[in-house]
Amino acid sequence: MRQPRVVVLGSANMDLVATAPVLPLPGETVLGSDFVMLPGGKGANQAIAAARAGGAAVLLGAVGSDSFGVTLTARLAASGVDTSRLRVVYGSSGVALVSVNAAGENTIVVVPGANAAFTGLSPEEIAVVCAADVLVAQLEIPLDTVLAAAGAARRAGVPVVLNAAPAMRLPAELTELVDLLVVNEREAAAICGHGREDPGALLATVPRALLTAGPAGAWYAARGEPVRHIPPVPVESVDTTGAGDAFTGALAVAWAQGRDLVDAAHWAAAAGAASARRLGASVAMPDRAEIDALYRPPVG
Template sequence: MDQARVVVVGSTNMDLVAKAAVLPRPGETVLGGEFVTVAGGKGANQAIAAVRAGAATRLLGAIGSDAFGVTLKARIDAAGVDTGLLRVVYGASGVALITVDAAGENTIVVSPGANGSFTDLDERERAAIAEAAVMLAQLEIPVETVTAAALAARSAGTRVVLNAAPARALPAELLDAVDLLVVNETEAVAISGESRPEPLLASVPRVVLTLGAQGAWYVDREGASVQVPGVRVETVDSTAAGDAFTGALAVAWAEGRELVEAVGWACAAGAACARKLGASTALPTRAEIDELWSVSRGPDRAS
């Protein structure tokens, strides 16, 4: 089978991750433990997730001219993502400040930096979108750019997967161009006013509602409504589990898998990621996903 092609349109950030026993409350200082800096941002994370899940992946976005930008590009390159079209703009790169507690829960503050400058698409970027089987986007770059990318993909016959995070209301023009919407309950409320996936079918043909450790819920306009159980693991850090899920889901769909099966495989990817500390450094390989997916299906390996 030819390697599936995925293009990711999104953010790149340097993640500054500190581990602590508990998350600080407003005005409180807590003593932390391990500290790491890792390449992150939802765009970079999902691009790396897609590569590790088995796809040939390009990342479209922007980094700064600072030291973080140099390190970001080097680390994303090293992960196997094609960064040939990644823009370098004068100024600061995006940065995320992340605190992770002993239970694996986290708080995140993102400073967009260069991501905010990614306000249009050039012809080479449009061509990259047209060459992919699936275009995957998020909302850590200007929504106008996400909309332009989705319209370019729709025009070229490339499937559009939108992970509508961070939560916000979305323009109808963008939703009209989405083939598969991936949201958590907070994001679903921001778009439709309800935490269930069915109301979103008024705007898009297919929806995956992620439920954390409980799995995910897939619905579509053909009448499907399937709750896919999560895969139980000991959670170390949930920071990039959602990105692992979404990247793997895009790969599975690009490979032609049925979406319910793709969602189950993506749940295994998210669970595999949650077993490790960090964001991009924790994203699982295809072999790790397959192993956990096989175990989760049990001896009957039901389809």
């Protein structure tokens, strides 16, 4: 099977991860049990996920001139991601403060750093987008940059996958460029006011959508087709921080390889489940063999 070229446009952060029995309430201090620094950011995570799932992944984004930037770039390259177009800007890299409880639930605060300076795509970056089999983007970088890349992809006939995170109402100028929208319930509610009770409501803005709901699985909706439920893959969850990114990266690879989107979503669900079995985001992204081991093909 041909290795698809997946271009990911998005953020790269250093994740500062603390684990504790419970997540603190506002004004509360709890004693933690562990602390690690792990490369993350939705763009970096999804690029690593795509590379490990069998794609030729390229990350377009920015890191800072600090030590975090050096570490992020090295870890991406070591994971098989092409970093030749990753910008280095003066100042700090993006940072995410992550708290994880004993059940694997998390809270995250992101400070964008260099990601906020990722503006004005160069002709070389536009050329990378236009040579892709699929473009994957999120919303942790400036919206104008996402619009520029999605517009270039549309003109070149490259499918655009938008993981609309963090949650926000999407402008029509962006949704009209999106071929597949991937959102969780909170993000879906921000876009259309509905969650899993009406995943088809997302089709008012995009032609295809996948709504993920953690242990409840996911729903695939496409104009002119019945909504399909993607059942969850049962695993013992340790940390769900990067599960959505594993899902999106693997989904992009499967779709770019020519699998229909229902089957691709089942395979992506296996990737998300596999990642939840380990602590961290980018370091938890599963390889193709792990995904295949958990994959359950669609029935009917």
